[in-house]
Amino acid sequence: MQHKRSFILSLLIGFLFLPFLLKAQIAEFRDSVIQIQGITMTADSLRAVPGVSIMVKGQGRGTISNRSGIFSIVVLKGDTLSFTAIGFKHKNYRVPLDLKGNTFSMIQLMVEDTTYLPVTVIKPYPSKEEFERAFANMEIPDDAYEVARKNTNNAHLRALARYLPIDGREGVNMFLNKQAQSIYYAGQPPPQNIFNPFAWAQFIQAWKRGDFKKKDDATF
Incomplete structure (x- = not known):
């Protein structure tokens, strides 16, 4: 009988504190959501790089920078962003866990990648x-x-x-x-x-x- 009373008492306490726990979890999740607004630029001349693919690793979602290199994406603290573009080296950026607030601005510098093509020999016609x-x-x-x-x-x-x-x-x-x-x-x-x-x-x-x-x- 005493065991049954303690079980009922624990259930009542759990129901009483359940709204506070849910509220705390929602507040923690809301605090971990980050709206990142940034621009992709070249590292040497600081020119805007359009068409850069920005993907969130492990989640299969992302965005693309516009013609001015500007992008915007919603991530969680601790996520890793992958920046890829033709003619530039692959870049990764991990969102810090200790960011304050829910907005963050960044400038991602892209380093040009040199691609070496095989040698092509052009020969004239014999006659x-x-x-x-x-x-x-x-x-x-x-x-x-x-x-x-x-x-x-x-x-x-x-x-x-x-x-x-x-x-x-x-x-x-x-x-x-x-x-x-x-x-x-x-x-x-x-x-x-x-x-x-x-x-x-x-x-x-x-x-x-x-x-x-x-x-x-x-x-x-």
């Missing part, structure tokens, strides 16, 4: 005739205009529209259009397209394209 032959048979890649012209070719677009299946958006739009059409003519007979000149024009164009012939071949 002028061989150079002219290679230059005449050279395949020139398509420019943006030629790529756009090929992508908007009517025959190419018709082939894609004929053989590619519809995606989810087209299927939903087709279903909604049919549903709206059925609701529009609810309670009255639908119009007869045999007297519609636009329907006849679409039928003639489909006949010329061979749409009906393709359907007949598919049935066999």
Whole structure:
């Protein structure tokens, strides 16, 4: 009986002090959150370094510095920030545990990294005739205009529209259009397209394209 009373008494004391414990934990967590605002610059000329990736190690989250090298990120005291950028050495910064307040400003200096490429030897053609032959048979890649012209070719677009299946958006739009059409003519007979000149024009164009012939071949 005495053991039961002591157990109940400990539970009551725990319930009484539970709000204070939660409040203390919340206050401790709130004090450990740091808003870091900083700038990434070169170590030699103090120029802003844009596009620097700032990641919090072990957490899979981070940010990128803007065109002026400015960044902002929320971390916890004791976290380690990883700074990486193309052409610069990798840098790590550990947030001190004894920071005061919830905001911190920093300047991260990035040291340029020299990358040595393998040696490339450029040799001339053995003769002028061989150079002219290679230059005449050279395949020139398509420019943006030629790529756009090929992508908007009517025959190419018709082939894609004929053989590619519809995606989810087209299927939903087709279903909604049919549903709206059925609701529009609810309670009255639908119009007869045999007297519609636009329907006849679409039928003639489909006949010329061979749409009906393709359907007949598919049935066999």
